[in-house]
Amino acid sequence: MGPDQYIRLSQLNDQIQDTINSRFRGQTHWVVADITNHSFKADKKIHYFELVEKGEKNSAIIAKIMGKAWGEGAVQLSDFEKKTGQRFTNNLHVLVKVSVDYHPLYGLSVNVLDIDVNFTLGVLEQQRNATLKRLAAENDFITKTADGYSTLNSRLKLPLAIQRVAVISASNSAGNEDFRHTLQHNDFGYAFQIDDYYTIVQGDNNAKLFLNKLIEVYNTKIPYDAIVITRGGGAQSDFLIFDNYQIGRAVAKFPIPIITGIGHQKNVTITDLMAHTHTKTPTKAAEFIIAHNRSFEMGLLSLQQLIVIRSQQLLLQHSKGLEELKRNISKNSREALLGHKKQLALANQRIAADVKDILQGQQKRLSLKAQMAGQLSQNLLRRKRSDMEYLTGNLKLFAAGYLKSSNLHLLHMQKSIALMSPQNILRKGYAIVKANGKIAAYTGDIKQGDDIEVILHDTILKSTVKEKIQYDGRETDL
Structure with a gap:
């Protein structure tokens, strides 16, 4: 091969560049693709990434091209992040306006000139709707209603007063601090016991950690009045964890009422829809609990006032009846006393006559018994006197014999002692x-x-x- 039969690489690249530029000069194309390998050079304000297309069946990449966004394109991506609350990063499915560019040194690429905000929002909404549909279809404790969703958790009744609360949040979370401050410094002096369970509350890839924290709260067996999920504000992508299917299902089935204060202002997450009560911010969640307890207290105060008023009404209604009853009691008492006084007088006369007859009869019986007792006493004394004389004779004989026997025993003992004395030994x-x-x-x-x-x-x-x-x-x- 001679020297005139080859060209330099740069010459070939120049020809490719001329061909591509002549073919695509002044043309732009709206392209649907996924973002991968994204990086951002903040000092130059340039985005570098790859646009890829995946197959519908196996998600294999079937097309790929390098991409970049700078100048006006970078401004459009910044506006996209502000409008959607979603960072321009990997794994986004986007509709972008591009121009084709070829550089002899860096090769083929496309420049992103614009991005369709509504397309990306629509994709996220489609994913969210698909998750909601799956939750309702696969779980009999979740039902779609006209107002939203009815879940096992949302059907639970809150305690009359909420006092012990478990809070799932990120450590050092400003939202959690706001929740605590609002709850503990309420204007009514309500006291609360707050237990913290810290975890990561952003990023769909951290859903397993969040789910494990819910399980940990359940396994403590502590009878919490409510579970509160708090998170401060952030980009829309930060809240994707709360659109996770497994977390939504766990919240819907949880046996303790869950209150959310996730801190988003635009959309309601799936976790919000599955929970018992959802509020916009951690502070609002605390205010909801305080308002709930205040409602219970006001109900008690209202009931107390109603009891007092009703009691006064009943007393007023029955006061006339009581006065009439009092007069009747006084009148009937006087009549009853007068009637019983006469009966007592007659009874007294009868008793006096009966007592006189009884006393006379008893006096006769006593006289007769006295005579009989006198005769019995004389007979008894004669028998006892005879017994005493007999015992006296026997006692004299016994005493003499006993003294004689005792003297002989003493003499024997004296002799024994004399024989056993130390001097004799x-x-x-x-x-x-x-x-x-x-x-x-x-x-x-x-x-x-x-x-x-x-x-x-x-x-x-x-x-x-x-x-x-x-x-x-x-x-x-x-």
Whole structure:
């Protein structure tokens, strides 16, 4: 191959550039694609990314081209983020206006000149509607109604007064601080117990962490009056976690009333629709709880006032009846007392006559019994006197015999004592040994070298122990 049969790469690229520029110069195209590999150079205000098209069946990429947005295109993307609350980033399905560009060094790419805001909002809304439809279709505890959705959680009754609350929020969340401050510094002096359960509350990829926190609250078995989900403001994409199917289902089925204060101002999330009560901000959630408790208190105060008024009305209505009843009671009491007074007088006369007859009869019976008692007493005294004379004779005989027997026993005891006395025993040749002023009953009380006293019947011998010999008492010359 000769030198005139090839060209430089730059020459080839120049030809490609001329061809593409001549074909697409001045033309723009609206293209539907997904965003991947996005990056943003803040200092140059340039977006770099790839536009890709995926197949409908297996989601495989079937087309791809490099893209960038700068100048007016970057301004349009900034407006897009402001209008949608959605950052221009990966995994967005967008409709963008592009121009085709080819550079000999950087290759083929497209420049984004504009973006259709309504198209992206429509895609997000379609995804949200599809999730809502699936929730209602797959779960019998979720029902679509004319006003929204009826769920197991929304059908729960709030306690008459909410006092113990579990709060699921991000740590160091300003929204959670607003909720706490509003609840704890209420104008009515209501006291609350607030338990915090911290987790990540943004990003659809963190839905599992949020779901686990709900499960943790359930597993504590603490009888909370309500669960509050709070989050401060942010971009629309920050709230995608609350459009998650699993979180929506868990909230709809949760057995404790859930109040949301997620902090979004434009749209209502799926979590809001599945919860018992949804409010716009954490502060509004706290105000709802305070208003709920205030309503209960006002009901009690109203009932108290109604009871007082009704009591006064009843007293007024029955006062006349009470006065009439009082007069009737007084009149009937006087008549009853007069009638019973006459009856008592007659009864008194009858009782006096009956008592006189009874007394006479009893007097006769007492006289007769007195005579009989006198005769019985005399007979009894005669028998007792005879018994006493007999016992006296026996007692004299017994006493004499007892005294004689006792004297003989005493004489025997005196003789026994005399025989057992120490003096008598000493006369028989025995001796008493004292050591240290005490009678030595055991050989352990005497040691070699001790001074001892040997007491005989007529002599005391004082000596010192020179030798101590053990003796078993068997061999003796005694």
